[in-house]
Amino acid sequence: MRRIRSKLLLAFLILVLLGNVAAFFVYWSSSKITLEYSRSFRSFLLLNDISTEAKTMYEKVNAYAIEKDRKFAKEYLTSKQKMKSYDQALRKDAGLHAAIPSIEKYQYMMRTLINESDATMTHVKEGKIEEYAASVKEVRTVSSYIQEQTMTLLDDELSEYQILYQSLQKRHQTYALFTLCLFTLSIGVALWMAYMIAGGISRPIVHLSRSVKEVSEGHFDGTNLHVTSKDEISVLNEAFQRMRQEMKMMIEEIKQKAALDQKIKDMKLKTLQNQMNPHFLFNTLNIVSRMAYLESAEATSRLIQSVSTLMRYSLSALSTSVTLEQEVKVVKEYFHIQETRFADRITCKTSIDESCLSVHIPSLTLQPLVENAFIHGVEPKEEEGLVELSIYEEGGYVMIRIRDNGMGINEQEKRRLLSEKEEEDPNILSKGHSTGIGLRNVMSRLRLFYGVQDALQIDSKPNEGTTIQLAIPMKEGPAC
Template sequence: MKTIRGKLLVYFLVFVVLFQVTSISIFISSNELTKSYHDSFQRFLLLNSISQKSEDLYSETKIVVTESNSDNEKDYFDAKQRLESEKDRLESSFDDANKIEIKNYINLIETFIHETELTVGFVLRDDIEFYTAHLEEARTASDYIQEAALEIIDVELTDYQSFYQNLQERNENFLLFTVFLFVTTILLAVFFALWFSKGITQPINKLAHAAKEVSEGDLLGDPVEIQSNDELKLLGNAFNDMRGDIHKLVEEIKDQSELDRLLKEMELKHLQNQINPHFLFNTLNTLSKMAYLEDAKSTSRLIDSVATLLRHSLGEIGKNVSLRDEVEVVRDYFHIQKVRFSERVRFKLDIDESCLAVEVPRLTLQPLVENAFIHGIEEKEEGGVIQLKIYQTGEIIHVEVSDDGVGMDQEKISQLLSQAKPDEEHVGHSTGIGLSNVIRRLQLQYQKEDVADIESELGKGTTIRLKLPIQGEKHANFNS
């Protein structure tokens, strides 16, 4: 997989290589022009030097003729040596274009040198006739050398004019090439910048658009397709997978939520509508005996209590009720049990009336009192005491249901508070609602876990304490 960093490095290297090749080409071309110019100029200097040294050699030859001594002869040989060196340079300096002229010119220089040698030789032999003739030949050759040098320079100047024109054309071409290179570089830079930025911004725009769709709740949009094979493609694939996973998760949550809602609705309706047959049988049996032994007033009171209890338990479970209504139901339940068990069971109420305005889920207190009776007092032959206490500390209203019954161990307490398993043992006779159900509904109502405490000791009794936030009355009605 290519990376964005790798692409940037490749583009950078391409531009660097392009500029380096261009720079090297310009340098080589300029170097060739400079060398051509330098060679031409050096030939001019060499021809001028040969002309000057031929004049020097002729002058030294005349001096030897007029004043023959060792010093003059040494100067002559030095001058001749210098001219011969320049002649050797001349042979390697000119190309084939002027080969014939240069060859003739070199022959002329050799003839001139030869004539000076003959002149000096005859001077040493003191042959005045011959050295005079050869000196004249040397002078003539020297003149020819000067004229030939001028002709060669003229030819070189003609060639140089063509070279100069070519140089001018090349300079103009260099200017055009520079402008072309500048424009081309700008266009290429703009093209690559647009192309590269498009390769980045287009996928990012697609991702941004898809992210906006997700933020608006559209999890079924078209997948983001990114054509590049760099990190952006990996990001696009990861986004598509993430959106698919979110959609699956949301659907699973919706399904689970719907399932939970239906199950809770069925459970609550089932709990609403179930009335323990044993409880009804005992109550009706009591009513029958009361009707036989007493007059209709006590029976009527008992029937009213039963009716109130049943009406409350069969009410709309999703609606909150005031704590005062719950207390009235508990009073009726107390009345029913007192009629059934006479003095075997005693009930105590310690209620702060200022706390009764707070709203709680329906069937909160009566299942707790019934739980204390069934599992705490009913099993004791001597009976016992059940107490309902309501008071306020700070922003919390405490509801305590206490009994002096058989109690329970810590494992059972932890099980009730942690909802480890269904509270099958703690199910009431009249409503079918157990302690765990009450605690769970309070947790859902107030959106907190710490809503109940249980204190119990085997053989000494149990205290169940509900902690109801006062602000809880501002919450929406509990919905199963």
């Protein structure tokens, strides 16, 4: 355990030390050169800024004198503040322009420019035409003097900078040579230490990686690697061997469990096959309907057709999408069945915008909602029950509203219905009578189909009825 750690710690310590020495020397040398360079270069930038700002001050004063626009007055104040800050910078930097006697004269011209510019602005505001004309001329003259003097000062600075640059270049060459030697030494030490350590570490790791690759390819019966050193590699090898054996046992258990699950599925399938085939029942209903029609029992034939249509539609896959027109057709058949069953106790109404019927929705969406309105809403009422289906377009969405004047539900039950948590409670509206599809199933499929959580909304109060509303995006064709 200690051998690898000691080697690595020593190697890293030496490399870090050499690297830090090299980095510190490079930083120190570059900082020193940069500092000396910046001292000289800062003067160029400051003098150039002063010259530019002097020209800007004259332009703003002249523009204000001509156009009397307050915008130029504000810009002049900004330029004036910059010029004052440059004046302070010239005074604070003791090492800047130390050998140039004309700096004091240069600063005097800067202050004169500020004073003349202020006087011009005052004359313009007071409307003294002759005074501000003379002042503008004076501002232009001082600004020109500053720009000319700036070029003279820059020439003097360049002469001093040339001597400094030659000195810096010699020092830079010395630093570069020393840095190159230091980096060469660091690389040599690193290569030597890597070669010494690699022999004791890399060889068992290579063998171990081959064993890992064999396991990744599904071969769990490979030979064990024997590691003689008592270090981290040996611990890793032992852990890998245990893991390989445990994975082998787990795979065997999974295979046995899969075989058991397949047997259970086969048993369930046989159980389902022993039940009545719903297609056989659907075909039988069609035969009964035709016989009732031939015997002139038209009402009975119509009722059987409605039941047959509902049954055939319920056999479609829930994962498919259908047009709203198909869903409405099934709902109308269901309305016919319930009107026949309850006679005058319940009234069914529809208000449908035909232009909305081409949109797609999940199969068996509306019928379970309408059935829910009958079972839990108006069926307990003894008379004047009402179930209404409305479809209309609003704000780029197809709005589907199913309203009943039945018993209604309280807020607790409504929150429970709209939640995604599955609850096994016979009092919850979870299962439909005709198709076995309840309100919670419809909401789950709507969330998956449209990728939203609030595609279905419920508005209900006890003894005041229930309204279920769906908002479907107004686009034709199957959903992506």
